[in-house]
Amino acid sequence: MRIVIAGGHGQIALRLERLLAARGDEAAGLIRRPEQADDLRATGAEPVVCDLESAAVDEVARHLEGADAAVFAAGAGPGSGETRKDTVDRGAAVLFADAAEAAGVRRFVVVSSMGADREPPPGTDPVFAAYLRAKTAADDAVRARAGLDWTILRPGRLMNDAGTGLVNLAERTGRSEVARDDVAAVLVALLDEPRTAGLTLELVGGGTPVLEAVEAVAGTATA
Template sequence: MKVTIVGGHGNVSLRLARLLSPKNTVTSIIRNIEQGDDIKSTGSTPFVLSLEDSPASDFAVAFQNQDVVYFSAGSGGKGGPERTKKVDYEGAIKVFDAIEKVDGKKKPRLILVSAIDVRDPEKIPSHYNEADITRANQARSVLATYMKMKYEADKNLVQRTAFKWTILRPGTLSDEPGTGKASIGRTHLTPSISRDDVAKALALLLDREDAAGLAIDMVGGEVSIEEGLDAFIKKGETDFLG
């Protein structure tokens, strides 16, 4: 397939490009040409655009004839509230709008990386225990703007019908080696999940058009990622509560 990764120099994105590039044509959008060698080392082709400064029309050109767009960009809560809004909300909306602007009836499918527990803070999932609620409250106190901007972006996306989309919502990320296993769907908020395993799940979603319309929670666990995704997709119940 022809694939574009927005936020191509991120730690998950670099891992994803390495997994996809042997069998697919991968383009990684970066904001700084100095990151180009890192992109090339993954087998991907660098393409310079700024999520903060380039217009949606430029992204639409980049997305032309692509099969799948991954949105794996994020401020990580760094740079203050203004930059967080610029990247995590406005940047995401820009990508959604750009996909809609792609010429022709066939729009690229979007696979978006969000975060676990992104929701209306008044809507507490019924499966959460006291530890989950405590952790959720702590995260919102530390990363209030980040969580809000992710929520506003996801809330916007789930209303879109012009293209197919899937949201992956990993928990706290680690740099531990991947295990190939996870807990997927209606999870608790711990344990952490390896970036290797998140990249693997994203790579598997490339071929899962039947995951369209689903938001998928993912933390560390003991079920193979393939089995966990397959069971979740077959069940067909999104983890996004609104």
């Protein structure tokens, strides 16, 4: 498969690219800065310089031509303000979805966030509230598209601990932590399982092997 990943230099994306390349898939990561390219090459992925905050749909669609799947794993990141939460976490996601439809790439997986399905409670930090609202709007925009076979993945608090390969994946999991390694592994499994299209799933650490967890939610979707 050829998979194009938005936010190709992100911590989850780099892990995903490494996993895909290791099994012989062709991964391409969209990056904003040319100096990030060597990090992608080190994972076995192809770096593609494309700024989703300024690119047009047809430009992004060209990078998606011939792909089997697209993964949106971009984010404004720590230290960014409310404006960039909107332009990246919402705007870039919508643009990437537009481009996937234009390029005829149906399989579309989004790395969202737990909590992106409800209004932030009173007292939430304004920037974090803007982040959650941007993720909610992006998820809603993707799920409204008939031209995409989408899956929305909402991980819990992200950790850099080594992955265990054991997760809790469900429509509702409750709040907890999850290793970025395990998020990447779940993304690979979701890409391999078309029956997960149309699902919005939460992900935290747990006791079920990744492939079994994905098989279980896929079976529920088709039951």
